[in-house]
Amino acid sequence: MARAEIAARTLRTDRWWLPPLTTFVGLLLISIYAAFRTFQGDYYWVDQYHYLTPMYSPCLTEECVPAASHFGQWFPALPGFLTPPVIIIPFLLGFRITCYYYRKAYYRAAWASPPACAVAEPHSKYTGETRFPLIAQNLHRYFFYAASILLLINIYDAVLAFGTGVGLGNIILLVNVALLGAYTLSCHSCRHIAGGRLKHFSKHPVRYWMWTQISKLNNRHMLLAWASLIFVCLTDLYVALVASGTISDLRFIN
Amino acid sequence: MSYQGKFRVWRGDDSGGALEDFTVEVNEGEVVLDIIHRLQATQAPDLAVRWNCKAGKCGSCSAEINGRPRLLCMTRMSVFDESETITVTPMRTFPIIRDLVTDVSFNYTKAREVPSFAPPKDLAPGEYRMQQVDVERSQEFRKCIECFLCQNTCHVVRDHEENKEVFSGPRFLMRVAELEMHPLDTADRVDQAQDDHGLGYCNITKCCSEVCPEHIHITDNALIPMKERVADRKYDPIVWLGNKLFRRS
Known part of the structure; x- marks a missing residue:
């Protein structure tokens, strides 16, 4: 027996193309900004107030401003156009790229697989995440571990900046780590590691409690993914503007 | 409050078929399945549709309404504009038996x-x-x-x-x-x-x-x-x- 003969790719009458288009444009703009700032190699540290942008933290190479290298300079200066963030960006990018939410977002928006529910995809063949390279999405938990370490470093940076007083930059760094923390904790791999892998919650009450709390955050994973991503860029922009002298930091306590 | 609603319903079987236009009375509080039943009763007595509970619990009346997979009995007519043409088609993934009924x-x-x-x-x-x-x-x-x-x-x-x-x-x-x-x-x-x-x-x-x-x-x-x-x-x-x-x- 054959399927019903319906030639149209979709009969949806709503604006189904809008969410994938918005996602695509949003991710593209953020990628362009992040690439520009990564390779700019400047304006990442405000010496007066000890603000370090999260995009350059930890700053581990010899071309880093010494005061910005809170954990030392482990690597020699990088050659050519390479800048300090190229050491940490693969882990941050890896965490976002293999994230279960972002997978949905870019599979729909960038690969049209599918572009929207009940809208035919343009590809003639589909093997999903069964083969290389997409089978590597299973490495998400390792990127989660790496991102957790980087988060702790960002928290350390944000706390350290309070040593010079309190300004708007401190508040921005604090909100940034709060959003990054909520996004990282709400991760599906984190939920699984905390308690999701258990078959008997009743035998592990503490892990069950952790699982229930993470599940509440996990319900808002998409929101946290976007909020933290946009706010990282805004935090970086603020630090860059203050570091370059374009604006001065609004100080509350000096 | 009633109005004459415009509908396009897929009619056919595994040898072929097409969308057919109908104008059917719609009354306040009705769902799409009510309209399909009225269509059967007044204009297309041989229209095939699978249904049972009319309460969203039996899972029989699955179809696609304006291209979106939905239950006919749980889709209220009030979510559509009165001027809108509503397209009802069978589920695409499964082989067609007739009209809105597929082989699952x-x-x-x-x-x-x-x-x-x-x-x-x-x-x-x-x-x-x-x-x-x-x-x-x-x-x-x-x-x-x-x-x-x-x-x-x-x-x-x-x-x-x-x-x-x-x-x-x-x-x-x-x-x-x-x-x-x-x-x-x-x-x-x-x-x-x-x-x-x-x-x-x-x-x-x-x-x-x-x-x-x-x-x-x-x-x-x-x-x-x-x-x-x-x-x-x-x-x-x-x-x-x-x-x-x-x-x-």
């Missing part, structure tokens, strides 16, 4: 491929004891009414007929998850999910969750946890080492 036997074949609940051998029926917190994850999946809208909307089989052999679809991967999470089930469901039911084909684009009339979090609570369990088993050497060192099964 693919799903029954896949259901039979999931090995049944396997309690411990030394436990007789009536001796099962378990805590509520241990079973409530599985209980969410028991809300499924088997309307097969998730199976219909999943692009893995909707857009790729050839994948039907290797991919069981969200409904039956959820069934595997339900058994895997059951505190008394002893069967090895993790390898089955990946190797026999094609979990790796799922790219978690969440259409199954979007169309579920029971609002089951199929992707977040069944498919992703199963993917994580598969990662534990097949792709995580740390978990493998931990299991060896601490002699966990």
Whole structure:
């Protein structure tokens, strides 16, 4: 027996193309900004107030401003156009790229697989995440571990900046780590590691409690993914503007 | 308050068919299934439609309304503009029998491929004891009414007929998850999910969750946890080492 003969790719009458288009444009703009700032190699540290942008933290190479290298300079200066963030960006990018939410977002928006529910995809063949390279999405938990370490470093940076007083930059760094923390904790791999892998919650009450709390955050994973991503860029922009002298930091306590 | 609504309904069988235009009376409080029934009663007595409970609990009247997989009985006419032409078509993923009725036997074949609940051998029926917190994850999946809208909307089989052999679809991967999470089930469901039911084909684009009339979090609570369990088993050497060192099964 054959399927019903319906030639149209979709009969949806709503604006189904809008969410994938918005996602695509949003991710593209953020990628362009992040690439520009990564390779700019400047304006990442405000010496007066000890603000370090999260995009350059930890700053581990010899071309880093010494005061910005809170954990030392482990690597020699990088050659050519390479800048300090190229050491940490693969882990941050890896965490976002293999994230279960972002997978949905870019599979729909960038690969049209599918572009929207009940809208035919343009590809003639589909093997999903069964083969290389997409089978590597299973490495998400390792990127989660790496991102957790980087988060702790960002928290350390944000706390350290309070040593010079309190300004708007401190508040921005604090909100940034709060959003990054909520996004990282709400991760599906984190939920699984905390308690999701258990078959008997009743035998592990503490892990069950952790699982229930993470599940509440996990319900808002998409929101946290976007909020933290946009706010990282805004935090970086603020630090860059203050570091370059374009604006001065609004100080509350000096 | 009544009005004359414009409808396009797919009519035909496996030898061919087309969308036919109808104008049908719509009354306040009605759902799309009411209109299909009025169409049958007044203009197209041979129109085939599968339905039963009219309460969103039997899962019989699955179809596509304006291209979106939905239950005919749970789609209120009040969500549409009076001037709108409403298109009603059969589910695309399954072979057509006639008009709005499809052959959903693919799903029954896949259901039979999931090995049944396997309690411990030394436990007789009536001796099962378990805590509520241990079973409530599985209980969410028991809300499924088997309307097969998730199976219909999943692009893995909707857009790729050839994948039907290797991919069981969200409904039956959820069934595997339900058994895997059951505190008394002893069967090895993790390898089955990946190797026999094609979990790796799922790219978690969440259409199954979007169309579920029971609002089951199929992707977040069944498919992703199963993917994580598969990662534990097949792709995580740390978990493998931990299991060896601490002699966990």
